[in-house]
Amino acid sequence: MDIFLKTISAINDETRVKILRFIDTNGEVCVCDLEASFDMIQSRISRHLKILKEAGFLRVDRRGRWAYYSIRSPLDVFRQQILKEIAHLEIALPSLKSGCNR
Amino acid sequence: MDIFLKTISAINDETRVKILRFIDTNGEVCVCDLEASFDMIQSRISRHLKILKEAGFLRVDRRGRWAYYSIRSPLDVFRQQILKEIAHLEIALPSLKSGCNR
DNA sequence: TTAATATATCAAGATATCTTGATATATTAT
């Protein structure tokens, strides 16, 4: 039950649904790119990424000073179904902007 | 997005997950039976039923002074997948008790 | 080493949700 509720509460927020869909659409992105793309302050993005990661939707790969987030793979069937349902929502997403000085 | 979040927030609560699973397992039940089975006060049960109904999971049939709640049918694929996932949780449910003077 | 950059985390106020007890409405029994 706890894991189920953690999974559900992770997607019970419009911002996180958008971030999840954005990553599902654009593939691996770093925090500063999400910051720039969504025009949200860093602590906000960071917090939501943590929740999505701990709910099993995302994975992180730290390379240098960047943290790259992507859809966790393999993903269990239920989370896949959730991603599919979110894809069907056809949410308007911001365009991918690079926010880091690379 | 609004309908999606309404669906998700409806199952983002342990009490409602249990009630939903209970109805899925026992079939049509009235409010007083849920009250007796879960040992919860009536306003609490009633509120959760309303949320589950408005999220599209339940339907009500009023007969006499009773309100009988059951799983809405037909149920769209996504809500079916959610019910299936909840069934897999193997939650310990209370036994069905009749709480009404019928 | 010092500065700059990227990310994470914490504290506090704002907002939303849950529970309870009281009350309202509707149906049936007397």
Place this chain on the structure above:
DNA sequence: ATAATATATCAAGATATCTTGATATATTAA
């Protein structure tokens, strides 16, 4: 009509979640 029963709804306190701004940590550049 009056009383009893079943359900719905509201108000208020308790609890949880979200956002922001400040600060901490880690990596790279100068």
